[in-house]
Amino acid sequence: QIIQKQENQKENLDQRFPSLFRKGRRKTIVRNLGKMIYYSKVKFKFQHCQEVNSCFLELFQSYLYFQSMAPNGLTYQGLLPLKELEVRELGAGQSPGQQEHAFHISGPLLNPLVVFCPSEAELRQWLYHLEKQIQLCGGSLALPLLSQ
Numbered sequence: 673q674i675i676q677k678q679e680n681q682k683e684n685l686d687q688r689f690p691s692l693f694r695k696g697r698r699k700t701i702v703r704n705l706g707k708m709i710y711y712s713k714v715k716f717k718f719q720h721c722q723e724v725n726s727c728f729l730e731l732f733q734s735y736l737y738f739q740s741m742a743p744n745g746l747t748y749q750g751l752l753p754l755k756e757l758e759v760r761e762l763g764a765g766q767s768p769g770q771q772e773h774a775f776h777i778s779g780p781l782l783n784p785l786v787v788f789c790p791s792e793a794e795l796r797q798w799l800y801h802l803e804k805q806i807q808l809c810g811g812s813l814a815l816p817l818l819s820q
Contacts, residue, residue, distance in 0.1 A: 705732040705751075710801040712794060716740060719776070719784035729787065731801050734809050736777070738785075755811040756780055759802045761795070775799060 711730040716738065717723060725748070727740035736757065739749040762774040773795040778784040789795040806812075 705735050705737070707733055709733065709805060710797060712789075712798075714790070714794075715788040717786050719786055724788065727787070729798075731805060733805065736802070750782075752777070752779065752782065753809075754802075754806050755809040757802075757806060757811060759799070759806065761799060762786065
């Protein structure tokens with residue numbers, strides 16, 4: 673019975689939010705993107721907007737996937753190839769709203785995102801995993817803080 677319960681918990685963890693990414697008529701099953709490296713619930717906003725929303729962020733071997741539901745019912749989701757991303761930490765006072773523990777994601781054809789982590793430890797985890805995976809994918813780094 674304990675094994676059954678663990679299986680159910682694993683299944684529930686896999687179903688924490690919809691796992692289909694839609695772009696036009698194309699659909700990608702997020703689970704098919706390879707091994708998930710890291711994930712957590714964070715807050716995010718588009719750089720030039722005021723609205724901050726809760727967001728699930730998942731890091732796969734070659735992609736960063738985000739999905740957010742705005743209070744007005746709009747769903748934002750993105751599937752970002754790591755090779756094309758630039759990630760940099762925002763120092764205290766650099767992020768609008770003076771939120772601490774934030775990083776900035778930009779890349780070609782991407783409206784820049786600001787991601788707010790709930791803690792310094794969470795921010796360090798994201799920056800570590802993103803730096804490592806971007807390097808493994810052959811991308812260039814804009815993370816001077818971690819490289820020095």
